[in-house]
Amino acid sequence: xxxxxxxxTSQILAAGRRMTLRCTQDMRHNAMYxxxxxxxxxxxxxxxxxxxxxxxxxxxxxxxxxxRANTDDFPLTLASAVPSQTSVYFCASRDNLNTEAFFxxxxxxxxx
Amino acid sequence: AQTVTxxxxxxxxxxxxxxxxxCTYDTSENNYYLFxxxxxxxxxxxxxxxxxxxxxxxxxxxxxSVNFQKAAKSFSLKISDSQxxxxxxxxxxxxxxxxxxxxxxxxxxxxxxxxxx
Numbered sequence: 001x002x003x004x005x006x007x008x009t010s011q012i013l014a015a016g017r018r019m020t021l022r023c024t025q026d027m028r029h030n031a032m033y034x035x036x037x038x039x040x041x042x043x044x045x046x047x048x049x050x051x052x053x054x055x056x057x058x059x060x061x062x063x064x065x066x067x068r069a070n071t072d073d074f075p076l077t078l079a080s081a082v083p084s085q086t087s088v089y090f091c092a093s094r095d096n097l098n099t100e101a102f103f104x105x106x107x108x109x110x111x112x
Numbered sequence: 113a114q115t116v117t118x119x120x121x122x123x124x125x126x127x128x129x130x131x132x133x134x135c136t137y138d139t140s141e142n143n144y145y146l147f148x149x150x151x152x153x154x155x156x157x158x159x160x161x162x163x164x165x166x167x168x169x170x171x172x173x174x175x176x177s178v179n180f181q182k183a184a185k186s187f188s189l190k191i192s193d194s195q196x197x198x199x200x201x202x203x204x205x206x207x208x209x210x211x212x213x214x215x216x217x218x219x220x221x222x223x224x225x226x227x228x229x
Contacts, residue, residue, distance in 0.1 A: 031215055033216065033217070035219075040121070040221055040222075041221060042116075042118075042203060042219040042220050042221045042222050043203065043205075043217075043219040044219070048216055058216070088155065092157075092217075094215050094217075099145045099162060099164070099207060099215075100159055101147075101207070101217055103156070103157035105155060105156060106155045
């Protein structure tokens with residue numbers, strides 16, 4: 001059972017470049033989330049999706065976009081990366097019965 | 113909007129001793145969930161324990177237990193018989209129950225716990 005898979009695990013990106021972080025889950029969970037983790041700030045919600053075809057903004061959505069074409073995939077796109085987007089990004093999912101959120105292994109992104 | 117506060121950026125404890133990590137939260141909701149997640153250096157997010165707000169009994173998982181005070185909006189984690197493998201960042205999280213917010217988790221800032229031999 002793979003759970004949630006994120007790719008890449010780490011990336012160095014030039015400022016101004018476009019980047020898509022991939023997230024795939026095989027648990028058929030309805031809800032999926034993208035968080036960024038920064039020291040001293042914990043994990044902050046970027047975007048979420050309640051079900052395929054719907055998305056919503058979290059606490060820090062600026063500079064990021066998401067799509068949810070199907071249940072399994074929830075990619076996060078940085079249209080034009082800036083150094084302040086240097087962070088560790090986590091994808092997570094949660095179904096409509098279980099209260100626990102399952103996390104991917106994270107993507108460490110450095111924007112230079 | 114919910115907020116979660118962990119006021120202890122760092123804690124340390126000797127192996128085999130007991131340590132308590134603090135967490136407070138603010139919400140107007142009555143039904144919700146609370147979680148403690150552990151993040152070791154591997155970066156993996158591991159669920160330690162969870163508590164449903166409607167349950168008065170404090171949750172326990174082996175060496176981990178919580179002190180849930182709903183009126184005070186406090187949710188502390190007690191680790192008994194600390195082990196070197198408990199060294200990690202610990203996050204307290206508030207879980208919305210559903211509806212339009214559909215179960216989003218709000219996290220605290222994290223507490224780095226170091227267990228010394």
